[in-house]
Amino acid sequence: MSAPIFTYLPVLLVFIPIILGMLIFLVQKEGVRIFLALLASLIGFGGLSWMWPTISKGLVLATRPIFLAPEIFLYFRVDALGLLFALVSALLWIFTVIFTVKYMEKESFKGRFWGFLTLAVASGIGVTLAGNLITLFFFFEMLTVFTYPLVIHGETGAAMAAGRKYFLYLFVGEALLLFSVVFTIFLGGTVFDKVGMLPTTQSPNLLRFLLFTFVLGFGVKAAIFPLHRWLPEAAIAPTPVTALLHADAVVNVGIFGLIRVIYNVFGPELIQSLGMDGLLIWVATVTMIFGSVIALRQDDLKRRLAYSTVAHISYTLLGAAVLSASGLVGALIHLVSHAFMKVSLFFCAGAIDRGTGKKRVSELGGMGYRQPLVMVAFTVASLGLIGVPPTLGFLSKWYLWMGPLEAQQSIFLGALILSTLLCAFYLLPITYRAFFKHAEGPVERQRTSWFYLLPIFVGAVGGLLLGVFPKPFLILARVVSESFLGG
Amino acid sequence: MEKHFLILTVTVPLATATLIPLLSIRWERAGFWLASLALLFSFGSALILVGGVLVDGRIAYHVGGWAPPWGIEIFLDWVGAFFLLLASSLSLAVAIFSRIYVEQNLEASKIPLFYVLLLLLAGGMIGFILAGDIFNMFIFFEIFSLSSYALVAISGGLESLKASFRYLLMGTISSLFVLLGIGLLYSLTGTLYMPLLAQELGVLPYSGAIRAATALILVAFGIEAALFPLHVWLPGAHSLAPSPVSALLSGLVIKMGVYGMIKVLFYILGGRGSSEIGALFSLMAATAIIVGALFALRENDIKLIFAHSSVSQIGYVILGIYLFSYFGLAGGLLQVLNHALAKSALFLCAGVVISQAGFRRLEDLRGIGRRMPFLMVFFTIALASLASLPFTCGFASKYYLCKGAIERGEFWLAGIVLLGSFLTLLYCVKIVNYIFFATPAVGRGGGERSYPEVSPWMMVPIGVLGFGSLLVGIFPGLSFILIKPAVLGLLGMVR
Numbered sequence: 001m002s003a004p005i006f007t008y009l010p011v012l013l014v015f016i017p018i019i020l021g022m023l024i025f026l027v028q029k030e031g032v033r034i035f036l037a038l039l040a041s042l043i044g045f046g047g048l049s050w051m052w053p054t055i056s057k058g059l060v061l062a063t064r065p066i067f068l069a070p071e072i073f074l075y076f077r078v079d080a081l082g083l084l085f086a087l088v089s090a091l092l093w094i095f096t097v098i099f100t101v102k103y104m105e106k107e108s109f110k111g112r113f114w115g116f117l118t119l120a121v122a123s124g125i126g127v128t129l130a131g132n133l134i135t136l137f138f139f140f141e142m143l144t145v146f147t148y149p150l151v152i153h154g155e156t157g158a159a160m161a162a163g164r165k166y167f168l169y170l171f172v173g174e175a176l177l178l179f180s181v182v183f184t185i186f187l188g189g190t191v192f193d194k195v196g197m198l199p200t201t202q203s204p205n206l207l208r209f210l211l212f213t214f215v216l217g218f219g220v221k222a223a224i225f226p227l228h229r230w231l232p233e234a235a236i237a238p239t240p241v242t243a244l245l246h247a248d249a250v251v252n253v254g255i256f257g258l259i260r261v262i263y264n265v266f267g268p269e270l271i272q273s274l275g276m277d278g279l280l281i282w283v284a285t286v287t288m289i290f291g292s293v294i295a296l297r298q299d300d301l302k303r304r305l306a307y308s309t310v311a312h313i314s315y316t317l318l319g320a321a322v323l324s325a326s327g328l329v330g331a332l333i334h335l336v337s338h339a340f341m342k343v344s345l346f347f348c349a350g351a352i353d354r355g356t357g358k359k360r361v362s363e364l365g366g367m368g369y370r371q372p373l374v375m376v377a378f379t380v381a382s383l384g385l386i387g388v389p390p391t392l393g394f395l396s397k398w399y400l401w402m403g404p405l406e407a408q409q410s411i412f413l414g415a416l417i418l419s420t421l422l423c424a425f426y427l428l429p430i431t432y433r434a435f436f437k438h439a440e441g442p443v444e445r446q447r448t449s450w451f452y453l454l455p456i457f458v459g460a461v462g463g464l465l466l467g468v469f470p471k472p473f474l475i476l477a478r479v480v481s482e483s484f485l486g487g
Numbered sequence: 488m489e490k491h492f493l494i495l496t497v498t499v500p501l502a503t504a505t506l507i508p509l510l511s512i513r514w515e516r517a518g519f520w521l522a523s524l525a526l527l528f529s530f531g532s533a534l535i536l537v538g539g540v541l542v543d544g545r546i547a548y549h550v551g552g553w554a555p556p557w558g559i560e561i562f563l564d565w566v567g568a569f570f571l572l573l574a575s576s577l578s579l580a581v582a583i584f585s586r587i588y589v590e591q592n593l594e595a596s597k598i599p600l601f602y603v604l605l606l607l608l609a610g611g612m613i614g615f616i617l618a619g620d621i622f623n624m625f626i627f628f629e630i631f632s633l634s635s636y637a638l639v640a641i642s643g644g645l646e647s648l649k650a651s652f653r654y655l656l657m658g659t660i661s662s663l664f665v666l667l668g669i670g671l672l673y674s675l676t677g678t679l680y681m682p683l684l685a686q687e688l689g690v691l692p693y694s695g696a697i698r699a700a701t702a703l704i705l706v707a708f709g710i711e712a713a714l715f716p717l718h719v720w721l722p723g724a725h726s727l728a729p730s731p732v733s734a735l736l737s738g739l740v741i742k743m744g745v746y747g748m749i750k751v752l753f754y755i756l757g758g759r760g761s762s763e764i765g766a767l768f769s770l771m772a773a774t775a776i777i778v779g780a781l782f783a784l785r786e787n788d789i790k791l792i793f794a795h796s797s798v799s800q801i802g803y804v805i806l807g808i809y810l811f812s813y814f815g816l817a818g819g820l821l822q823v824l825n826h827a828l829a830k831s832a833l834f835l836c837a838g839v840v841i842s843q844a845g846f847r848r849l850e851d852l853r854g855i856g857r858r859m860p861f862l863m864v865f866f867t868i869a870l871a872s873l874a875s876l877p878f879t880c881g882f883a884s885k886y887y888l889c890k891g892a893i894e895r896g897e898f899w900l901a902g903i904v905l906l907g908s909f910l911t912l913l914y915c916v917k918i919v920n921y922i923f924f925a926t927p928a929v930g931r932g933g934g935e936r937s938y939p940e941v942s943p944w945m946m947v948p949i950g951v952l953g954f955g956s957l958l959v960g961i962f963p964g965l966s967f968i969l970i971k972p973a974v975l976g977l978l979g980m981v982r
Contacts (some may be wrong), residue, residue, distance in 0.1 A: 069883050070817075070888070138877035143878060150918075155924050171912055175905040182889045182901065275723075475546035 004062035004193075010076035011063055013047040014126040014139070016040070020120030025111060033114045035099050042119045044125055044223040045250060048083060055083045056475045058483070062131055071185065074138070077192060079478035081263075084332055085128040085256045087473075088339045092248045093121045093457035099347050100240040102451030103354060113153055117240065120146040124249025128256055132190045133181045134399045136260070140177070140221075142275045143228035147250060149239040151234050169220050169230040177217025177257075183210055186266060188258065192260060195484055196267020206272055207266075211276050214261045215283070221254025224317065225287035228310045235302040239350030242302060246309045246346060247339040255313055255335065259320050263484040268323045280321035284311025287314035287416045292422035299360045301349045303365040304426060305342065311419055312338045312385070318335070318412060319400050326405020326482045332477040333470065334396035337384060337463055341393065344381040344459025348374050359431055367438030368447050370429075373453055380460040382427035384467070387420055392467040395474075488658050493548040493561050493617060494534035496575070499532075500525045500610035500629075504603045518602030526579040526609055533575040533613075535970070537765065544972070545858070547619065550551070555680045560619035565973035569820060570613055570616045571747050572784040573968070577738050578609035580948035584835050585731045590843050592729060593642065601729075603643055607634040615743055616911045620679040621669050624750065628665060630745070632658045632711070636711025640726040648724035657710050657720040664707035665747075668716045671700035672755070679752050689982060690877065693759055703762065704751050712744025713807035714768070714805055715775030718798045723783070725794035729882060733790060737797045738831030742823050745804050749977065757765050758811060758981030766810040772809065773903040775802030776849040779834040780910035784917070788846050789837050793830060796873065799907060800826045803888060806900065809892040811981070818887030824959060824966055825872055825880035831953040832869040836862055841944050849918065854927030861923055862941055867951030870919060874912040881908070883963035 011345075017040035021340035024033050051061060053080060062077040096364035100117065103111055123146055124137030127200065151162035167212060184190065187210075189197030198207065215229070221229040231251070235242055262271060262280070271277050291311030312334070319331025351366060351374050368375045378449055399422065404412040503525035510517035539546045547562035549555070563571060582605060589598050610632025614647055619625040639650035673679055675696055676687035681970060688697060706717070713721040721741070725733050752758065779799025788790045800822065807819020839862055840855065841847050856863040868879075876883030885908050892900035959966050 059672055067964060068961065069967060072883055072963065138882075141877050149924065152920075155926070167913075167916060171909055176907045178886075179889065179901055179905055182886060183893055184850070186890060186893045417698075435687060 004060040004077060006064065007046060007061050008063050009051070009429070010061065010078055010129045011066075011074075011220055013044055014122060014129060015074070017044050017118060017122035017125070017233055021115050021122060024115040024118060027111065029351075030110060033111060034097070034101055037100075037114045037118050038181045040337055041093040041097050042123065043089065045094055046121065047237060048084050048086050048090050049124075050105060051078055051083060052087070054474065055080050056479060058405060058479050065132075070133055074135050075131040076129045076135065077190070078129050080476045080483065081256075082128040082130075084473060084476040084480065085252055085475065086124060086125045087476075088336050088412035089121060089124050089128065089248050092243070095343070095458050096121075096240050096248055098451055099243070099350070099455040102449050103239055103350055105485060107153075109113065112149060113238075114422070116146050116149045117244065117375070120150065120244060120348075121249050124253050127306050128240050131192055133184060134190065134264075136257065137178060137181050139247070142259065143249060143253060144174060144221075147241070147244065150244065151237045153238055154236070155426055158236050162230075162236045165233045166230045167228065169201065169476070173217050173220030173227070173353070176207060176213045179219055180210055180213040183213075190212045191263065192264040195263055196251070196270050197265055198267075198374065200270055200273075207270070208276060211261070211274065212269070215258065215280070216299075217263065218254050219283075221250060222253065222258055222313055223251055224283055224314060224319065225290045228287070229404065230311060232306040234302045235300070235306045239353070242306070242346050243343050247343040251309060251313050252339060255316050258317060259331075260478050262323075268485060272323065277321055277323055281409065281412060284314040284318035284321055285313065286320065287292060288415060288419045289422075292426065295426045296422060299362055299428070300428070301352070301359060301361050301364070302346070304344050304361060306348060308385070308423065309338075309428065310344060312342070315400060315416070315419070318416070319403050322403045322407040322409060322412070323485070324403050324406040325485050325487060326399045326406055328405055328481040328485060329474070329477040330396050331401025332399075332480060333392065333408065333473060334400055336466070336473045337392035337396045340459045340463040340466070341381040341385040344456050344463070345385070346376055347376070347452065347456045347459065348378040348381070351448055351456065354452075355446050355448060355451035361433065364434050365437035366434070366443045369443055370439075371448055372445075373455060374448055375431065377453075377456045377460040378434070379431045384463040386424045386427060390467045392463050392470060395467055395470055442479060489535050490682075492535050492750070493546065493563060494550065496529045496532040496536065496611055497561070497617060498607045499528050499615040500613065503940040504606035504610065504894055505912075507599050507603050507606070509924060510565060519582070520598040522602040522606050523582045524577070525580050525606060525631065526575065529613060530575040532578045535569050536563050536928060537572055537633050537665065539563070541968075545820055547767070555619065556683050559623060560680065560769065561603055563617060563631045564744075565976050566749060567616050569969045569973055570823075572740070573742070573824065574609065574612045574616060574739055576832055578605070578612075580952060581605070581731045581735050581835075584734075584838070584945055584948040587944045588729065588731055588838055588842055592918075597641060597643075601638070604634045604638045604641070605735075607631070607742070608638065614948065620681060621672065621755070622679045622739040622749075624747070625662070625665050625669055628711075628747070630739065632662060632741065634730075637737060638732045639724045639734070639736075642729055644727070646723075647727040650720075650727045654720040654724040657717070661707040661710035662810065664703040664710075668703035668707065671696055671703070675700070681750070685757055685980075688759075689757060690754065690838055698760065700715070701751065701756060701764070705748060705764065706870060708744040708747035708751070708935065709768075709771075709874065710744070711747065712741050712801055713798055713804065714744070714771055715798060716771070718775065718779070719855060720838070721798055722791055722794040725797060726790035730790070730834050730841060732758055732872070733794070734834035734838070735769060735829035737793065737834060738827040740829060741797060741886045742804070743750050743803050744803070744959045745808065747821065748805070749808060749814065752808070753977045753980045761811045765811055768809040769897075769900060770804055772802040772806035773900060775799060776806065776903055776907035780907055780914065782912045786909060787849050789840075789918070790834070791850065792834050792918065793837065796911065796914065797830060798825070800873065803884065803904065803907070806904070807884075807888050807891065810888075810900075812891050812894055812972055814887045815891030815976060817970055818884045818971060819889060820886035820970045821880060821963060821966060825884050825956075828952050828956040828959070829869040829872040830883070832865060832949055832956060833873070835882075835945070835949045835952065836866040836869070839941055843941060849921045852918075852921050853925040856923040857927060862949065865949050866922070867919060868953050868957055868960075870915040872960055874915040875908045879960035880963050880966075881960070882957060884980055887955065888921060900904075
């Protein structure tokens with residue numbers, strides 16, 4: 001890899017939104033809060049887009065290490081992998097802000113909500129731009145901390161219970177993660193500047209143990225089975241928060257950490273020589289099937305979508321763990337496609353809930369008449385998630401299917417196909433019910449606010465357009481796979 | 488020149504303590520002003536002294552001009568400078584905070600007494616830090632221990648008298664053990680001056696007598712440091728004492744036990760027998776970390792939570808010291824700093840709440856964050872630091888402790904450190920939930936409770952501690968100006 005280009009832009013990109021987020025707590029006027037939140041997201045997205053031309057050429061931007069104490073230093077290093085994740089977060093962040101304006105209009109403690117939302121997404125971007133393990137861990141834990149008040153925003157008994165679960169799962173994960181981080185630093189690696197930072201001379205069992213703790217640590221956030229339980233529970237939070245959890249930051253960051261561990265900390269060769277790639281693939285496969293099957297049985301719309309996330313995030317893990325170029329490209333593209341579609345689906349669920357108070361799939365009869373635009377977008381996003389051409393989901397599945405074939409592990413191809421079918425089974429009946437079933441009781445057409453429709457359509461149509469013009473993300477994904485797997 | 492401040496920084500608070508009862512007859516606020524001025528002086532001279540240490544590394548003062556081994560030497564080196572800075576600054580903050588608190592919560596006749604005891608406590612601790620021979624260490628140890636028993640009991644309630652008595656019982660055993668140990672060492676070597684003692688002990692075989700003396704003194708300081716299972720006195724004493732006293736007891740006094748251990752282990756024994764002592768004490772420390780946190784998790788009284796949490800947090804310090812490695816010691820000392828700032832800020836905040844609003848159970852604290860936002864922001868910073876979140880001093884100390892444990896191949900200790908900080912996080916979140924994320928409690932009249940304004944005399948010390956916590960949290964490297972040479976000096980003593 002070539003030497004990184006020196007710049008302090010990543011520091012600004014992370015800390016300016018964080019400072020703006022803190023300012024929000026001091027502001028009393030709702031308009032100013034929205035302005036600050038929007039400003040933070042625009043700064044984030046603007047700065048990241050500005051880096052795109054450089055990064056897509058395969059170059060790397062990095063700051064100098066900022067030492068806080070011996071061995072503990074902040075270091076930001078933007079490579080294609082980080083930029084891809086950061087761009088997804090920042091882009092969806094803007095639309096989450098727009099959606100939140102209307103969605104939270106009548107809620108209390110909005111200052112707190114805006115503040116923590118901004119801080120959380122900014123920390124998520126911090127994780128993706130981190131250049132060493134300590135920085136990654138710092139922002140990873142900050143993301144968990146700042147998301148907690150959002151999860152329990154309702155302050156009801158159910159919200160507090162969900163918060164408790166969120167908290168227990170994620171912080172046990174983080175304790176394991178800190179152990180792995182310290183251990184890796186002890187073994188001599190911290191900066192993500194090469195593929196495989198660990199010395200291969202260590203005893204294999206020790207390295208297997210380290211990989212295991214890493215997978216547990218990041219896996220909790222990536223909601224891999226059986227560490228996924230907090231994610232469906234957290235669906236009780238306001239819809240912008242579920243979007244944050246499922247698409248903007250939290251789950252993405254978990255899978256991001258796993259990719260960093262597989263490729264930057266261990267490296268494909270070491271993983272293979274340890275014989276751990278099989279384990280990762282099996283974990284991903286089980287999660288994929290399990291999540292899809294559970295999703296089938298959920299009547300609560302948000303919970304069904306949440307289990308669908310459990311399944312879809314594991315596609316990404318599977319693609320990354322087969323250690324083949326197509327698999328990795330497919331994994332990254334799938335992450336982008338999933339984020340767009342899932343944000344749209346959740347916003348639809350939120351708009352339906354706010355418009356009609358319906359939360360269950362079984363209550364959605366006639367919804368296609370009541371909120372036609374929302375249900376059209378829902379259908380488009382569902383098709384995108386299933387992977388119907390020409391959406392981005394199709395492209396990602398194409399690459400994902402190539403992955404196991406290249407790696408000659410076709411049994412997992414079967415799992416992918418099965419999971420795709422299941423995905424159709426749990427999403428399409430919703431559309432069917434909305435358009436072709438009658439509602440109980442009177443039905444009237446509703447106007448849906450543009451604050452809802454714009455973010456919903458950006459997700460759904462964005463996924464569609466990116467399927468036709470996938471260049472911005474596909475180039476990044478190719479750069480990632482070239483740098484990790486050598487073309 | 489600056490070496491004269493060595494003796495002044497001890498004697499000024501002690502001498503002022505004797506003046507307060509006299510001047511209080513005529514002048515009502517004499518206690519507060521004299522105590523604050525004396526501690527301000529101590530703090531100022533501590534700064535000068537630390538400056539001297541930064542230049543020279545070690546400064547010593549021979550009392551009466553008599554050089555050791557005949558005369559008494561008091562000295563300050565890197566480790567001492569670290570503890571001295573903490574002791575003098577915290578005592579000053581607590582003295583300033585006490586002004587309003589004491590007037591609201593103690594009978595007027597006890598106020599001068601309170602300041603007398605506060606000065607004796609502070610002066611005793613500073614003397615303990617500076618003492619160059621173990622007998623003077625013992626004397627100052629007695630001075631600050633006795634004044635802390637009295638301070639625990641000062642409010643005069645039955646419960647606090649009981650707690651104080653329990654503290655007194657354990658404390659007396661502790662002093663007795665120290666004295667016995669010192670006697671043994673003296674009979675073996677014929678000297679009390681620490682460098683000479685270390686030299687003499689170095690040539691002697693590591694006999695049963697040395698072991699016995701070491702064990703006696705370490706257990707004694709273990710009681711003072713509230714190391715599990717010698718901690719039974721702590722929860723009662725720390726939770727029932729007046730809040731500023733709790734802040735000082737938890738923030739500083741238990742650290743004196745740690746400082747005493749450091750003196751014995753490194754200055755006197757030169758790291759001898761470190762493997763067997765280390766194994767036992769790290770086991771005790773590990774238990775303390777977990778058990779203390781579990782007890783804290785179970786409690787409902789805010790000061791009891793903090794008291795149990797001190798048992799757990801001091802476990803980290805002691806674990807770090809008994810790792811006998813660079814990162815272990817650095818983590819331990821950083822944890823001293825972290826816990827001193829965070830825990831005293833927490834106790835002072837609790838003091839404000841208890842004093843202004845009159846309650847201390849978690850249920851009563853519901854929604855208080857919306858009523859006292861600034862106070863609770865500092866409170867949360869301190870809690871975050873305790874829970875070792877990123878960008879706090881706690882994170883750095885846990886990181887180094889973990890690293891130290893892994894370096895020695897003791898993975899389970901690293902696991903204990905992390906499990907402990909997870910449990911700490913749990914009880915911190917429990918408190919935060921009540922403070923910020925619960926509907927405010929209903930007052931007697933049916934409406935929301937009202938909260939009086941917090942006096943700046945209380946807010947400023949809390950603010951300073953909170954900002955200090957934030958500063959060393961974001962830049963833990965600042966404290967390494969003192970910690971790094973201190974740790975290297977300690978490791979240099981290991982033979």
